[in-house]
Amino acid sequence: MPRLLLTGANGFVGKILTGRLQQAGYEVVALGGTVSPVLGSADDYLSCDIRDAQALAQAVATARPTHVIHLAAISHVPTSFKDPLLTWQTNVIGSMNLLEAIKQQAPEAFTLFPSSSEVYGAAFKSGIAVTEDNLPAPLNPYAASKVAAEYAFREYFRQGLDGVIARPFNHIGAQQSADFVTASFARQIALIEDGQQAPVLKVGNLEAIRDFLDVQDVCDAYIELLKLKGSPDHPVCLNIASGQSRKIRDVLDLLLSQSSAQIIVEQDPDRLRPSDIPIAAGNSTLLKQTTGWQPAITLETTLSQLLHYWRAQVKTAN
The missing domain is CATH 3.40.50.720 (NAD(P)-binding Rossmann-like Domain)
Known part of the structure; x- marks a missing residue:
C-alpha cells in the first residue's frame, strides 16, 4: 500500500x-x-x-x-x-x-x-x-x-x-474558517437566523469576480x-480551476436566497484587501488533458452544504 x-x-x-x-x-x-x-x-x-x-x-x-x-x-x-x-x-x-x-x-x-x-x-x-x-x-x-x-x-x-x-x-466548503469570504457569509447568516447577530451582514468587496x-x-x-x-x-x-468565475455579490445572493431572514448587507472597510483584483479567472485545460479531472459539484450545492454546516455550528455553540 x-x-x-x-x-x-x-x-x-x-x-x-x-x-x-x-x-x-x-x-x-x-x-x-x-x-x-x-x-x-x-x-x-x-x-x-x-x-x-x-x-x-x-x-x-x-x-x-x-x-x-x-x-x-x-x-x-x-x-x-x-x-x-x-x-x-x-x-x-x-x-x-x-x-x-x-x-x-x-x-x-x-x-x-x-x-x-x-x-x-x-x-x-x-x-x-x-x-x-x-x-x-x-x-x-x-x-x-x-x-x-x-x-x-x-x-x-x-x-x-x-x-x-x-x-x-x-x-470552499464546510469546515473552512470564517476568515474566508463564503464561510464568513454563511456564518453570519446562521448567527442572524439564530438571533445572535443583528440582521446586518458585514462584507468586503462584492464586485470582485472569483473562480x-x-x-x-x-x-x-x-x-x-x-x-x-x-x-x-x-x-x-x-x-x-472550474473555469466559471462568479461575482462575489452573486455568491452572496445565492446564500441569502437560502435564508428566510431579512438581512441588510453592509460594507465593512476592514474587510477590503489592499491588493484586491477585479477578476480572477483560471484555465485548467492542461489538468483535464493530463488527468481527465473536471469539477463535479455545483456552486449551489457547495453553498447549501456550507450554510447547513454553519447553522449546525451555531446551534452546537449555544
Missing part, C-alpha cells in the same frame, strides 16, 4: 483530504504542528514545526513515504500582511526544509505541492483566464512566498526528485495528480 505523508493535516483541506486519500488506497501519515494535536482519522500521526529542519527530517524518516502532499502553510492573505516574516519562514523555509528532508530520507517519493492561484496576481488584470504559461506577478506576501516556494520545488525536481506543483483557485471550487473537487484533483508518479515528462505545474 502506498504511504503518504500529509503536512498541514490539521487544516481545512488536510482534514478532508485525509479521508479521501484513505478511500483511494493510501496509508496516510498526518503531520501537524506542535501547537495542537493532529485530529482526524489518519493511519499514523506525527507533530513538528516545519521551520525546524532537524525535526522535520526525523519526521520524514519516520514516515517513510512513497508520496508527499505539502499543505502546511500560512494561507490567510491578511495574516501574511500582518506577519510577513512568519509567512516567509513557514511557506518558504518550511518548504525548503521539507524538500531537503525528502531528498535525504525519501528520495523516491513523489511530492505534490499545492501552491495557489494567488501567485498570478497582476496577471489577472488582463481579464483573460490565466494558464500555466502566465508569469506569476504576486500582489501580497502570501502569494510572493508561494512563488518562492514553487521555485524551490522546481529546483529540487530539476535535481531529480519527482513531483508536481498545483495552483488551485478558491476552494470558486468545492474542496471535494480539489481533493479529487490532488488524488489524480498523485497518479503522475513515475510518468515520464509529466507537466510540472497545473491549474485547478
Whole structure:
C-alpha cells in the first residue's frame, strides 16, 4: 500500500483530504504542528514545526513515504500582511526544509505541492483566464512566498526528485474558517437566523469576480495528480480551476436566497484587501488533458452544504 505523508493535516483541506486519500488506497501519515494535536482519522500521526529542519527530517524518516502532499502553510492573505516574516519562514523555509528532508530520507517519493492561484496576481488584470504559461506577478506576501516556494520545488525536481506543483483557485466548503469570504457569509447568516447577530451582514468587496471550487473537487484533483508518479515528462505545474468565475455579490445572493431572514448587507472597510483584483479567472485545460479531472459539484450545492454546516455550528455553540 502506498504511504503518504500529509503536512498541514490539521487544516481545512488536510482534514478532508485525509479521508479521501484513505478511500483511494493510501496509508496516510498526518503531520501537524506542535501547537495542537493532529485530529482526524489518519493511519499514523506525527507533530513538528516545519521551520525546524532537524525535526522535520526525523519526521520524514519516520514516515517513510512513497508520496508527499505539502499543505502546511500560512494561507490567510491578511495574516501574511500582518506577519510577513512568519509567512516567509513557514511557506518558504518550511518548504525548503521539507524538500531537503525528502531528498535525504525519501528520495523516491513523489511530492505534490499545492501552491495557489494567488501567485498570478497582476496577471489577472488582463481579464483573460490565466494558464500555466502566465508569469506569476504576486500582489501580497502570501502569494510572493508561494512563488518562492514553487521555485524551490522546481529546483529540487530539476535535481531529480519527482513531483508536481498545483495552483488551485478558491476552494470552499464546510469546515473552512470564517476568515474566508463564503464561510464568513454563511456564518453570519446562521448567527442572524439564530438571533445572535443583528440582521446586518458585514462584507468586503462584492464586485470582485472569483473562480470558486468545492474542496471535494480539489481533493479529487490532488488524488489524480498523485497518479503522475513515475510518468515520464509529466507537466510540472497545473491549474485547478472550474473555469466559471462568479461575482462575489452573486455568491452572496445565492446564500441569502437560502435564508428566510431579512438581512441588510453592509460594507465593512476592514474587510477590503489592499491588493484586491477585479477578476480572477483560471484555465485548467492542461489538468483535464493530463488527468481527465473536471469539477463535479455545483456552486449551489457547495453553498447549501456550507450554510447547513454553519447553522449546525451555531446551534452546537449555544
